Amino acid sequence: MRSLAAVGLASALLVAACGGGAATPSANPASASATVAAPKPDIKIGLATAKSGAANFYNPQQSNGALLAVEQINAAGGIAGAKLQLIVEDDGSVRDQGITAFKKFIEQDKVVAILGPTLSAVAAGAHPVAQTAGVPVIAISNTGLGIVGTCPYGPCDWIFRASLGEQSAVPETVKAATQKLGLKKVVIIYGDGKFELDDLSIFKEAFKANGVTVSKEIAYTAKDVDFAPFVTQAKGETPDAIVASSLAGAAGKILDEVAKQMPGKRVIGGNGLNSASLLPNANAGLMVVGTAWSKASTDKTNTDFVAAYKTKFGTDPDQFAAQSYTAMIVLADALKRSGNPTDHAAVKKALEGVSSLATPLGAFSFTADHDVKQPTFVMTVKDGQFTPFQ
């Protein structure tokens, strides 16, 4: 009892000391606030990103891109005198943790807008939380179906997308590959995840539109470790090229097997192949992929971004850094034009008005469905770098 009493007394003294300290300025109403305007409160923005879990390799680039943009915006005076404050939460690459992060942003942090989460499957759970609360979201790396426009959970008019969707990138890739490689027949090897299945249907549509026959579709699962049998099976169809509707890990193995079993054939892929981790692969030069960003773009906004990123973080940015950076630039533009940067409805309306904004991704606008409107870069890999597919 005596020790408890001692702890209680110590706590009371501590509280009194802290409280007393905090109360001092208000004891004198004629304080500094009478002569110097109080700084405007920070404008809080949430970033939900996969710092852990299956998609954690998109970090730290995704966080770094947003952080760089916030620092540049604040250094340039912020938004009408208020600083941006970036609050980063780990979505864990899983739906439930993404939902928790969004709830924290909305209920506890009172953010004005949210960027993220990293994966489309996590977004499918987290975005409805923001939609219900009426908080604008910019999806920075969700390329699957049902993210904007028509969404499976109902209206999604508070959601915007700054990541080039596969519906836009894949048809451009297929068109370029068909023209330059003279494709007549392809085989699609696809995974069983949401992203891969979405890509499968988009690829099939795109090849049909270009008059190319898909002679076989071969499914693999996330549990498969060896891709030799799938490529052997595809080889039996004697296709002009292989299509990998997959994420980067599986794509690397498919590239290796195609190089061994089908020398000279190309591998056409969606955004899953657009990964810096594939660049060291000796067979990465076989890929043809549509991307949202090209480091090689000589547009000044892009070269400035690449230089600033490299100076701050000591490494080149990748597409995920470019997209999160762009989303923050786009959001800042909307906040400035909104008239009231803390009002969610005003910010949403201003986001809808973003038009031909200069960004590292090129001239950036939102469509009526809140999807990104930007150029597609069809790329391959040469000397360990993404380069335009000629």
Added chain:
Amino acid sequence: MAEQLYNAVFIGSIYALFALGFALVFSVLDILNLAHPTVFMLGAFIALFVIGTLGLPWFVALPIAVLVTGLFGIALDRVAFAPLRRRGAPALSSMISSLAVTLIVVRLVELRYGGDFITFPAGAVPAFVFRVGDATFEGIRLAIVVLTIALMVVLTYVLRRTQLGRDLRALAENPRAARLLGVNVDRAIAATFFVSSALGGLAGVLLAFAYNTLDSKMGVPLELRAFTVMVVGGMGSLPGAVIGAYILGFGEVASLVYLPTELRDAFAFGLLFLVLVLRPTGLLGQKSRDRV
């Protein structure tokens, strides 16, 4: 067809190589070591460290990785299993404890190498490809197939014909009785974990060489399959696990060739289910007293 047969043998060998170490610990100690996929991953990353950071060739990296993972296995037992064993904790505690080790080690590896997959430096991995007609064969894959069979034979011989094997079998039957009979139980347990983890590490290095790619979660897809082939082969039977692994490998490739791809897993696991219905103790399953 010949190529697909070869693919099936290779896949079966991968499953078998991974399952051998997993089955060994279970057969001797009745422990489902959920850290085995982590040991597998660790072997690959140790090889990467030796090659990429120390600049040594692959044939030096391989034995170092095997030795270090073997020693890691002994440490794993001392930290995660031995304290629970001394207190007579239930089997579930051991599983959770090994899971905790997994989470810690995976996170440590990710802190050093990141969560994305990475490759060995160019030219560092043994690469030897030859063609027969239209078919392609790789030296490293052939080595994995041969090594898997050889290891199964050697392990079975050690367990059946050597003093260590007799000690392990006594331990599997009754640890207390084994101790009373003069078996150095602590040494036998340490040997079990060393061999099991060294096998896991070897499998990790060889697979990373075969694919020239490694990541912190590379053992996860193999875990469920290893458990499955262990059950089908007969819990605790090493030759059973290897046979189960080849059945699964052939089942998966055959279903890819002959069935719509959506039915592939259903066919392969259906085949295994059938085996269990016909032989509930697994293909080479025995009562616990006859194990090892």
